[in-house]
Amino acid sequence: MSISILKYVFFDLLRSRFIITYGIMLALISLGVAYFSNDEMKTSLTLLNIILFIIPLVCLIFGSIHFYDSGEFIEFLLTQPVSRNTVFRAEYLGLTLALSVAAIAGLIPAIILNGITVSALFLTIISVAMTFIFTGLAFLSSTINTEKVRGIGLSIVLWLFLAIIFDLIIVLLIILFRDYPLENLIIIFTSLNPIDLGRILLLLKTDASAMMGFTGASFKLFFGSTTGIVVSSLAMFLWILIPYFLAIRIFRKKNF
Amino acid sequence: MIEIVNLHKAFGKTLALNGANLICKEGCVSALMGPNGSGKSTLMKSILGLVIPDSGTITIDDEKISNGFEYRHKIGYMPQAVNYPHNLKVIELFEILKKLRTNDTDEELISEFKINEIYEKKFGQLSGGMKQRVSAAIAFLFKPQILILDEPTASLDPLSAEVMKAKIRKSKEEGCNIIISSHHVSEVDEMADRIAFMLEGKIVIDRMIKEIKNGSGNIRLGKVIAEMLNTN
Numbered sequence: 319m320s321i322s323i324l325k326y327v328f329f330d331l332l333r334s335r336f337i338i339t340y341g342i343m344l345a346l347i348s349l350g351v352a353y354f355s356n357d358e359m360k361t362s363l364t365l366l367n368i369i370l371f372i373i374p375l376v377c378l379i380f381g382s383i384h385f386y387d388s389g390e391f392i393e394f395l396l397t398q399p400v401s402r403n404t405v406f407r408a409e410y411l412g413l414t415l416a417l418s419v420a421a422i423a424g425l426i427p428a429i430i431l432n433g434i435t436v437s438a439l440f441l442t443i444i445s446v447a448m449t450f451i452f453t454g455l456a457f458l459s460s461t462i463n464t465e466k467v468r469g470i471g472l473s474i475v476l477w478l479f480l481a482i483i484f485d486l487i488i489v490l491l492i493i494l495f496r497d498y499p500l501e502n503l504i505i506i507f508t509s510l511n512p513i514d515l516g517r518i519l520l521l522l523k524t525d526a527s528a529m530m531g532f533t534g535a536s537f538k539l540f541f542g543s544t545t546g547i548v549v550s551s552l553a554m555f556l557w558i559l560i561p562y563f564l565a566i567r568i569f570r571k572k573n574f
Numbered sequence: 575m576i577e578i579v580n581l582h583k584a585f586g587k588t589l590a591l592n593g594a595n596l597i598c599k600e601g602c603v604s605a606l607m608g609p610n611g612s613g614k615s616t617l618m619k620s621i622l623g624l625v626i627p628d629s630g631t632i633t634i635d636d637e638k639i640s641n642g643f644e645y646r647h648k649i650g651y652m653p654q655a656v657n658y659p660h661n662l663k664v665i666e667l668f669e670i671l672k673k674l675r676t677n678d679t680d681e682e683l684i685s686e687f688k689i690n691e692i693y694e695k696k697f698g699q700l701s702g703g704m705k706q707r708v709s710a711a712i713a714f715l716f717k718p719q720i721l722i723l724d725e726p727t728a729s730l731d732p733l734s735a736e737v738m739k740a741k742i743r744k745s746k747e748e749g750c751n752i753i754i755s756s757h758h759v760s761e762v763d764e765m766a767d768r769i770a771f772m773l774e775g776k777i778v779i780d781r782m783i784k785e786i787k788n789g790s791g792n793i794r795l796g797k798v799i800a801e802m803l804n805t806n
Contacts, residue, residue, distance in 0.1 A: 320673070320674060321673075322669070322673040323674075326662070326666065326670055330659060330661055330662065333661070334661070388659070390657040390658075391657070391658060391662075393653075393656075394653065394656050394658070395674075396622075396623065396624055397622050397623075397624065397646065397651040397653075398646060398674045399643055399645075399674060399675060400643060400646075400674050401643045402643075571626060573619075574619065574624040574625065
């Protein structure tokens, strides 16, 4: 692992206008939500919905743009005695750490106003996990496509699918098969979408799960159990690892 | 010694290398020439490990390069043009490279290429020529055994171009194995010992310049190459 490349990528991104604006924007949102909602649970839930919308979008699009813009420098680094794995890892970690710092900094105002609670801690963990997952997906779509426009296009499609279309499919399934017991199937489906997984994990840490009815009860039964927590944490972890390893595999064989 | 045997590479339906063979020895400047799209860059990038050939082998000092990267300690590379990150300072780039490479450095060339004047500047503040001076200095900085220079004098000012030519001559005398790519016959005539002319992914002429000139009795290298291509 080359710390010098990682350090450069991380600090270069941390002082970039985009990352600073992203951190400030999240901080203003969390400050506004915490100030006006006046309730810790409401703040967490509102912030969760905003974060699960913004973080995947920012990580996917900015991740792709960063990968393509760094293309010539990556190519230059690869002419030095350094492995492709090292360069890829440094780029990925540099970007995810910089985006995570901005996301955590953005949540600080809400934490200051509401105090350090279990849901605030979960919100922070989920934000960082989302950053790692969606930056990995951005790098995957960028290594698959040599053309910048196609890579960014694929990132947008991925975001649309996971943030919007996936939920529509689940709603459609529930409506079409309302007479059948779908709870277990929905639990499996939920694990296939990191955004839904993050949402449910936090919801179950708040009292809001009581309002989710029968589906919520079966979610609580599964995700609230030790097995459920282990399975969902493993699913989150796989969502980080799989795109990362697929992307690095393609990157190792890429022609520059 | 660099030995390239039967190298093939296709990008989709385009055949970039079609059985290229080349041997480059120490203390010799080999010039890769040929029209655009003939495979010069692909061949150079294959040696650097940037392009992964479909078949064929590249060996450096009797070791196949395959998927390795350690061998690049021996190589100094100057690309035709590179877009360094705008916020990166020249000194920061040198620091990163010094951490990646363990070789001794030739600090003299920092002043020879007037890098000390721009050391603290960000790449975003530098002109194209200044960036090329940095690339040139990086290629020679770690006293490499092999130099790969893509159009080495193309974007350099006349003074830096002369420094570059002098460095190439000095490195050659020290036993460095040098490969340059160029479109300028006069430049090749001035710097190189040997020409490898590429067409459609193959090396069609591979001769020492002295031999070419003596054999034809013609001193204009460009004309001789053209005649050889016509007879081929």
